[in-house]
Amino acid sequence: MKYCTHCGAEINDQAVVCPSCGCAVQSTEQTMDPVSAKTNGFAIAGFVLALVSYILSFYGIVGALGLIFSIVGLVQVNKNHQSGKGLAIAGIVLSVIGVVLSIILVVLGFSILSAILGGSAAAGL
């Protein structure tokens, strides 16, 4: 439910005209100007950090930062009706993939290392 900006009457979300006063009803989405809507900084930062995490291969650290920034960006985009929702979502997806990849790499690295160490220890005995 929303309220008429002219008379304050409770009106249906889908209503275009207020049934009480007959004034045209503007939804919150329609009132925002797409040109004046700024792209959220956190969404941009999160996306860039997610990309950087791939380039630097420091998946865990930078990827986690990218994830945090992207989530903050997404929350702010939704709250302030800013643009950059796609960027924030892309940042979250990229960061999650990066972090998962880093975990797989670490687990693989440890299993290979323990296999080598275990093998050499067995050979030594």
Ligand SMILES: [Zn+2]
């Ligand atoms: Zn009204």
